Amino acid sequence: MKEDxxxxxxxxxxxxxxxxxxxxxxxxxxxxxxxxxxxxxxQELILSLDPTMRHVLLVLVLFGRN
Known part of the structure; x- marks a missing residue:
């Protein structure tokens, strides 16, 4: 029997x-x-941000998805 x-x-x-x-x-x-x-x-970082910053981060995350 050969190797292949x-x-x-x-x-x-x-x-x-x-x-x-x-x-x-x-x-x-x-x-x-x-x-x-x-x-x-x-997720913990997002929840610890104030509401304004949370919205900015969520928008950036959505644009980063393919």
């Missing part, structure tokens, strides 16, 4: 495939956790 005939594509075994998949999932979960914390911090 592996049923796991570029991976040598199911174990190698699973290990790399788990690492990717850990990275994605870490990013999601970090972004969640940033989102909460921004």
């Amino acid at each position: 005939d592996s049923p796991y594509g570029l991976f040598k075994s199911q174990s190698d495939y699973d290990q790399r998949k788990n690492v990717k999932l850990m990275i994605i979960n870490g990013l999601a956790f970090t972004l969640g914390l940033l989102h909460e911090s921004i």
Whole structure:
């Protein structure tokens, strides 16, 4: 069996495939956790601003979205 005939594509075994998949999932979960914390911090900042500044910040956030 040649290297490129592996049923796991570029991976040598199911174990190698699973290990790399788990690492990717850990990275994605870490990013999601970090972004969640940033989102909460921004919400707290918005709530702590006076109403005039809050409106300005919300308008800037809306224009920043795609």
